[in-house]
Amino acid sequence: MDLLDNLALGFSTALLVQNVVYCFVGVLLGTAVGVLPGIGPTATVAMLLPITFSFEPVTALIMLAGIYYGAQYGGSTTAILINLPGESSAAVTALDGHEMARQGRAGAALATAAVGSFVAGTVATVVLAVAAPPLARVALRFGPAEYFSLVLFGLIVSIALARGTALKALAMIMLGVLFGTVGQDIYTGTPRFVFGRRELYGGIDFVSVAVGMFGVAEILRNLENERARAAIVGRVSNLWPTREDRRRIVGPILRGTGLGAALGVLPGGGHVLASFTSYAVEKRISKRGQEFGHGAIEGVAGPESANNAAAQTSFIPLLTLGLPAHPVMALMVGAFIVHGITPGPNVIVDEPALFWGLIASMWIGNVLLVLLNLPLIGIWVRMLRIPYQVLFPMIILFASIGTYSLGFNAYDVYAIVFFGLLGYVLIKCGCEPAPLLLGFVLGPLLEENLRRALIISRGDASVFLTRPISAVLLVLAVAALVVAVLPAIRRRREVVFTEEE
Amino acid sequence: MERRRSLPDILAGGVFVLIGGAFVAGSLGYELGTPLRMGPGAFPLLVGAIVAALGLAVVVKGLVAGEVVAFGPVPWRAVTVIVLAILFFGFTVRGLGFIPASAVTALLTTLASRRVRPLTAVAVTAGLTAAGTLIFVVGLQLRIPLWGPWLGF
CATH class of the missing domain: 1.10.287 (Helix Hairpins)
Structure with missing residues (x-):
């Protein structure tokens, strides 16, 4: 009955008026920004993050989670209506969803996405509530050696799911870790790589890295060849799926939910894998396999559910281990830290109201998402007509203001330029920005635990192999590395990613 | 191979x-x-x-065994203008204040697109500056002076 008590505590927190209001505002803002073409959930959360810093921690995190689902759903809307997915997981939805829109069935596709997301969100929230506490209890026994190995494992697994070669992904991760060392050293207070500037003593702000890499770099990419976007946004009518549609989406939604809930826990992009896997599964088992790619409603229902379930369960490693499984979760780590909370197993013990409140608010957020999106679809359609010439100055300006407002530090703004240019060059050279962000957020954890473990073991590096959990994690990390570079699997990844193009 | x-x-x-x-x-x-x-x-x-x-x-x-074939075109104008715009904001927001810094940044950024007309650029600048002021200064109570000390009043 522990679970029920905890959920009661969660709902009593999440249903406080200000929390519901900000959850609603978060979902609304997240959808509004997420709908804008070419802006994925990561960019949306990075841009809206500074807004939440002035609230109470619980409220801020609830709002942030709301922004995340909103952005995810908004991204699917864009993918369906104008075939411009903001993120790789929405790219799967675009395959059949956009085809449905062209056949005049945009309403049914959007409703299917909303219903699928809701079912998946509800189930995955329960999974999260059941699975998180026992995992957190295990994690509480972790010492620095285990943590070091765990972080290393998480970083290496994230390669397996990045696009491009494993070598470049690995280099991007380590580059992120390297940038994480800028600023005062935690043990000695020595300022490192600060060029004598006091403004850099606090390190590089991760918001600058995220905004530069995901916002500025992406805008430059889009400005490479400016064409008028062929937006065939007609009127969206017939929102409700027909009886035949309803019958066809039940199976895909349930299977997608299961797949997504399981794969979302994986570090490094389980939600992308979940959407692709769900699409492949539905295509294989459907009796109408040839309809896929030509507007099969199963091809929207499955991946959308998988995507949303994975979005929820990717909170599990964050809340229990303090490990972000996804770039958005990396931003959440930053948000926790801004509010003076170290994400990890201690959250559930020290801040039960926050922990359970956040979980309960996820479900509330999903309800709000359905209530909000079905009536407001007309507004989102209109937002799609905002021309890019208005959009990108808005992103640049708001990103500059938001980043400056973090600490009234002009160097945070300069850092956007640096990471924007670096990100642009590296993305053009076939490197993905997400691993760098993960490395940047996890780097300081890696260093701290490495040094602490060595102090405890009196400088004996074998401690990482003699402690069983740590040894297992390191073996898994090596295995993941081998798998990532193995040619056979690389080819399969290429197949998956070319299907997406 | x-x-x-x-x-x-x-x-x-x-x-x-x-x-x-x-x-x-x-x-x-x-x-x-x-x-x-x-x-x-x-x-x-x-x-x-x-x-x-x-x-x-x-x-x-x-x-x-290279992977990426082409680097593709670089929008030099956009790169230059956007870099200048963001640097300008960081450098002057304290001295000029929120409104002038935002307006110049927005105006510079709109010029990044080759397809933008002067009138549109001015309209977008005005709209974004007003929206930014409303959201961040009025709405979120950001403590940045609207007009900074460099302007002398």
């Missing part, structure tokens, strides 16, 4: 080698310490060396 040389691969590798190397050089200036008590320089030295080594591997791979 045929040799495919890839300039973007070599460039990416070069960036990794350069940054990794710079951090290695920098960390040699800090105390390295012993394994028992690692100094501030030890971890960056290790990671910097790894980045540089991976960068070298990317370069070698780019020479033998």
